[in-house]
Amino acid sequence: MIELLGLTKRFDDFTAVDGVTLSVPPGEILALLGPNGAGKTTTVRMLAAILRPTSGQASVAGYSVTEHPQEIRRHVGLLTEHPGLYLRMRGREYLDFFGRLMGLGADERASRARELLSYFGMSEAWDQRMGTYSKGMRQKMALVRAMLHDPSVLLLDEPTSAMDPHSAKLVRDAVLGLRHHRRAIVICTHNLAEAEALADRIAIIRRGKIIALGTVAELKAHLLGAPLMELHLAQSVDGVVKLISDLVQVEAQAKDRLRYFTPHPQKTNPLLLQTLTAHGVGVVTLSEVRRSLEDVYLRVVEE
Amino acid sequence: MTAISERARTVQDDWLRMVLTLVRREVRDSLRDWRIVAPITILTLFFPVLMTFVADLAMGWVAKYGNPIIGDRLVPFLLMVVGFFPISFSLVIALETFVGEKERRSLEPILATPLTDAQLYLSKTLAAMIPPLLAAYLGITVYLVGLYFFKDWTPPLTLLLLVIALTTAEALVMVSGAVVLSSQTTSVRAANLLASFIIIPMALLMQGEAIIMFWANYGVLWWIVLFLVVVNVILVRMGIHIFNREELLGREIDELNPASLWRIFRGHFCWERWFFGLDVQKMPAGLRWLGTLGGLYRRDIPAVLRRSWLALLVVVIGLVGAAYIGYSYAELYPLPPKMLHLEQISAETFTEIPAVEWIPEFTVRWVLGNNVRSLLLAGLLAVFSFGSLAVVLLMAPLTIVFFFVAQAAQAGYSPLLFFAAFVLPHGVLELPAAAIATALVVRLGATFVSPPRGMTVGEGWLWALADFIKVFIALVLPLLALAAAVEVYVTPYIVTWTFGG
Numbered sequence: 001m002i003e004l005l006g007l008t009k010r011f012d013d014f015t016a017v018d019g020v021t022l023s024v025p026p027g028e029i030l031a032l033l034g035p036n037g038a039g040k041t042t043t044v045r046m047l048a049a050i051l052r053p054t055s056g057q058a059s060v061a062g063y064s065v066t067e068h069p070q071e072i073r074r075h076v077g078l079l080t081e082h083p084g085l086y087l088r089m090r091g092r093e094y095l096d097f098f099g100r101l102m103g104l105g106a107d108e109r110a111s112r113a114r115e116l117l118s119y120f121g122m123s124e125a126w127d128q129r130m131g132t133y134s135k136g137m138r139q140k141m142a143l144v145r146a147m148l149h150d151p152s153v154l155l156l157d158e159p160t161s162a163m164d165p166h167s168a169k170l171v172r173d174a175v176l177g178l179r180h181h182r183r184a185i186v187i188c189t190h191n192l193a194e195a196e197a198l199a200d201r202i203a204i205i206r207r208g209k210i211i212a213l214g215t216v217a218e219l220k221a222h223l224l225g226a227p228l229m230e231l232h233l234a235q236s237v238d239g240v241v242k243l244i245s246d247l248v249q250v251e252a253q254a255k256d257r258l259r260y261f262t263p264h265p266q267k268t269n270p271l272l273l274q275t276l277t278a279h280g281v282g283v284v285t286l287s288e289v290r291r292s293l294e295d296v297y298l299r300v301v302e303e
Numbered sequence: 304m305t306a307i308s309e310r311a312r313t314v315q316d317d318w319l320r321m322v323l324t325l326v327r328r329e330v331r332d333s334l335r336d337w338r339i340v341a342p343i344t345i346l347t348l349f350f351p352v353l354m355t356f357v358a359d360l361a362m363g364w365v366a367k368y369g370n371p372i373i374g375d376r377l378v379p380f381l382l383m384v385v386g387f388f389p390i391s392f393s394l395v396i397a398l399e400t401f402v403g404e405k406e407r408r409s410l411e412p413i414l415a416t417p418l419t420d421a422q423l424y425l426s427k428t429l430a431a432m433i434p435p436l437l438a439a440y441l442g443i444t445v446y447l448v449g450l451y452f453f454k455d456w457t458p459p460l461t462l463l464l465l466v467i468a469l470t471t472a473e474a475l476v477m478v479s480g481a482v483v484l485s486s487q488t489t490s491v492r493a494a495n496l497l498a499s500f501i502i503i504p505m506a507l508l509m510q511g512e513a514i515i516m517f518w519a520n521y522g523v524l525w526w527i528v529l530f531l532v533v534v535n536v537i538l539v540r541m542g543i544h545i546f547n548r549e550e551l552l553g554r555e556i557d558e559l560n561p562a563s564l565w566r567i568f569r570g571h572f573c574w575e576r577w578f579f580g581l582d583v584q585k586m587p588a589g590l591r592w593l594g595t596l597g598g599l600y601r602r603d604i605p606a607v608l609r610r611s612w613l614a615l616l617v618v619v620i621g622l623v624g625a626a627y628i629g630y631s632y633a634e635l636y637p638l639p640p641k642m643l644h645l646e647q648i649s650a651e652t653f654t655e656i657p658a659v660e661w662i663p664e665f666t667v668r669w670v671l672g673n674n675v676r677s678l679l680l681a682g683l684l685a686v687f688s689f690g691s692l693a694v695v696l697l698m699a700p701l702t703i704v705f706f707f708v709a710q711a712a713q714a715g716y717s718p719l720l721f722f723a724a725f726v727l728p729h730g731v732l733e734l735p736a737a738a739i740a741t742a743l744v745v746r747l748g749a750t751f752v753s754p755p756r757g758m759t760v761g762e763g764w765l766w767a768l769a770d771f772i773k774v775f776i777a778l779v780l781p782l783l784a785l786a787a788a789v790e791v792y793v794t795p796y797i798v799t800w801t802f803g804g
Contacts, residue, residue, distance in 0.1 A: 070417045078415040082408035088335045100324045101416040
């Protein structure tokens with residue numbers, strides 16, 4: 001659904017996007033992460049056929065961004081970084097206007113607009129001027145605008161910024177629903193928890209280049225190493241380290257706890273528990289130390 | 304066939320529907336802005352009433368002194384003024400069409416719709432023009448209704464049509480120019496500053512129109528309407544051509560980057576060395592200049608001329624036109640029969656030329672300097688006139704030449720011999736040189752209207768400038784120098800030998 005091959009964008013001497021290659025099939029959510037100025041927005045603008053690539057190729061919804069920009073704009077829903085609403089317009093007028101530009105019929109425009117506003121709890125905003133909307137309402141209205149024509153590809157730049165937790169959850173649920181309907185979705189975000197919760201795959205971009213790409217689990221394994229386990233004992237760890245030294249290499253230890261890396265926890269952990277039980281060492285818990293996407297992100301970006 | 308035409312009509316309807324959708328939104332938005340509505344209302348309703356009162360007062364006052372003509376001329380003049388004042392607002396609206404949306408961050412969602420550049424551009428232009436133009440027509444109506452009831456005055460139909468045409472053409476030009484500025488700047492402030500390039504010429508034009516109105520030579524005003532329409536066509540074409548949705552979003556500051564400009568210029572100015580297929584790098588160091596010259600004269604200059612073919616064609620058409628005009632004017636204004644006595648020409652005739660006030664000396668340096676000055680002036684004019692004035696400047700001397708060629712024919716001399724003796728010896732070098740230089744400056748001016756594909760106006764202009772400078776130095780200047788030498792040292796002898804007594 002979205003295919004990028006060596007996509008590059010230069011502004012005079014500055015290379016904003018440098019040879020990005022990736023694909024997003026239908027029914028997948030890709031989160032594009034990266035520091036400010038990394039090239040996320042430029043990539044999204046190229047995918048929305050607003051910017052023309054300097055080199056490389058990209059196809060979105062089956063159309064080339066260079067050859068059929070209009071078709072792409074018809075099939076893509078873009079949530080821009082800023083809501084960019086016409087504040088003197090009423091909600092219904094605004095959605096009707098964009099619906100017309102997207103080629104929707106009168107009935108379809110009205111029903112889609114009402115349906116989406118109702119989903120996002122914005123029914124009362126139908127007849128209000130958008131200048132009176134709160135920040136979150138403006139963001140939701142922009143999202144409704146992006147989803148109005150039921151696009152097969154959604155490009156969402158910071159979809160839940162400025163939203164309260166309830167609204168953010170509604171948006172996340174809506175995005176997951178769209179994945180279920182086999183839409184290809186790209187989300188640019190700085191909200192790593194949200195990316196981890198929503199995205200099937202993560203792409204980390206820095207200085208215009210994709211520096212990491214994969215599922216959260218793959219990235220963690222690749223970038224943070226083998227899973228880190230924590231053993232909580234019912235006694236002091238004195239003497240225990242020696243007991244298990246043939247099985248694992250202890251990384252850190254405290255009074256009654258120790259930590260170790262193991263590339264194959266499914267094999268190592270049962271053996272380790274057997275050994276400890278055989279020697280009468282009481283085990284309170286054995287668990288994996290949770291490492292977040294933030295750890296991955298910081299590791300990659302700081303490198 | 305019917306299905307195809309039906310489909311074409313549907314596509315066309317769709318195209319227009321998109322334009323009208325955007326126009327409707329923009330107009331509605333303008334009408335919701337009290338900062339636009341309040342002044343337009345005042346200028347549309349109160350100002351024409353005031354003007355009716357002024358006209359009434361002035362007509363009565365001048366009639367007391369037995370000079371009613373001033374009053375008679377004032378009324379049509381005020382008709383033009385009440386039409387112009389509301390359209391001045393079109394400038395304010397048009398200046399912020401694109402850049403205003405960019406500042407309010409509402410441009411990107413619009414750019415992400417299937418609207419084409421042309422639809423977007425046309426919609427914005429129409430939307431900026433419609434409210435002020437309707438206000439202008441309403442203002443004219445209010446003024447005329449007032450005059451009808453208070454002075455029982457109705458304008459002649461041609462005058463009314465003229466004022467409406469003039470008002471519309473002025474609005475078109477101001478809006479087209481302002482939309483170009485709005486799409487090429489990065490802030491409303493910058494667009495407002497650059498608006499001087501519209502306001503000053505329009506103010507001068509209005510003053511000129513006012514004088515013509517008092518002079519009551521309405522035929523001239525129709526020519527002004529035509530001129531404004533042509534300018535408008537050029538501006539709209541230029542606007543659509545250089546409109547670039549990418550630049551609108553990509554550029555954040557109007558930064559002048561001399562290093563980047565120099566790099567682009569140098570990239571276009573430099574050429575590859577070439578010398579009959581030899582590897583120039585392997586040639587002895589002392590002979591590599593042959594590669595530089597070979598590359599320039601055998602490869603680069605022919606390439607420049609090839610890509611300037613359209614400008615060259617325009618210049619050639621201009622030259623043919625000049626010859627025609629010269630000939631036509633010779634028929635219209637024949638010189639007295641005894642004025643052209645070529646038998647009287649002698650060697651002294653040419654030595655006495657410096658006695659003529661506008662030819663202070665007849666030397667190679669002066670002739671060359673004069674030609675170079677004229678061509679550089681043509682370049683300057685070309686920049687401000689989209690290339691057109693450069694062609695006019697080249698046509699002027701040739702018109703004079705052919706005027707005299709025709710006069711010679713009428714006086715019984717062979718026009719071919721006259722041309723061959725007076726013009727051809729140096730003209731064979733000077734004319735191609737001047738035509739090439741003019742074609743290149745035409746490109747300089749035309750780049751604003753039609754930059755080369757894939758280039759911004761700036762890049763295209765630097766390319767045209769690099770081509771001009773390169774060809775001017777390497778080809779035009781040597782040809783002009785040689786022509787000047789021939790003109791000073793050879794042509795007089797040929798003329799004396801051919802015609803002299």
